[in-house]
Amino acid sequence: MKRRVLLLGLLGAPLLARAGAQVEEPLADAIRSALSASIAQSAPPRPKFEAHQVDARMAYLRWLGEMSERLKKRKTETQIRIEFLETVWYEAKRAGLEPSLVLGLVQVESGFRKYAISVAGARGYMQVMPFWTRAIGDGDASRLFHMQTNLRFGCVILRHYLDIEKGDLFLALGRYNGSRGRAEYPNAVFAARRQWLLPGER
Numbered sequence: 333m334k335r336r337v338l339l340l341g342l343l344g345a346p347l348l349a350r351a352g353a354q355v356e357e358p359l360a361d362a363i364r365s366a367l368s369a370s371i372a373q374s375a376p377p378r379p380k381f382e383a384h385q386v387d388a389r390m391a392y393l394r395w396l397g398e399m400s401e402r403l404k405k406r407k408t409e410t411q412i413r414i415e416f417l418e419t420v421w422y423e424a425k426r427a428g429l430e431p432s433l434v435l436g437l438v439q440v441e442s443g444f445r446k447y448a449i450s451v452a453g454a455r456g457y458m459q460v461m462p463f464w465t466r467a468i469g470d471g472d473a474s475r476l477f478h479m480q481t482n483l484r485f486g487c488v489i490l491r492h493y494l495d496i497e498k499g500d501l502f503l504a505l506g507r508y509n510g511s512r513g514r515a516e517y518p519n520a521v522f523a524a525r526r527q528w529l530l531p532g533e534r
Contacts, residue, residue: 379392420483
């Protein structure tokens with residue numbers, strides 16, 4: 333509690349997000365172990381391309397430049413903006429998700445605010461509920477304000493929900509928001525996602 337008060341004192345009043353609340357559900361031991369391993373794997377967020385992957389590298393650099401331009405009004409400092417986008421791309425690809433989907437989800441969940449807190453207590457860019465740090469992390473919920481940690485948790489959780497829902501993104505997004513079966517949240521993420529597609533992907 334003292335840590336939270338100190339954090340809020342340093343940051344000012346918490347920026348409340350519009351997110352719902354992921355529901356804590358029992359996890360089978362095998363799933364818990366797999367998710368924990370996924371969270372624990374450390375790797376630099378900057379992607380690496382082999383010498384023969386020239387086209388993939390150029391496509392990535394085009395994406396990075398385009399997204400940086402689009403995000404400039406929300407994140408004005410160039411280095412922070414680039415690091416954020418590099419991490420989004422890396423963690424999305426690592427979890428088998430589209431970066432545009434992750435950007436759309438971040439836009440809806442937190443408005444790209446690193447320290448956003450929902451009424452339900454969800455934290456950070458992807459509005460991860462603290463119970464996830466106990467279920468598959470080290471139990472330190474304050475780490476959800478760390479950029480890469482938050483994006484990794486969020487992407488791993490969404491991938492988990494996609495697997496549960498057998499690839500149904502509409503239901504997986506509803507489960508992520510704690511509003512499974514209702515259309516408002518998935519539709520909002522789908523609409524936001526369109527803003528982060530490259531020309532030709534729409």
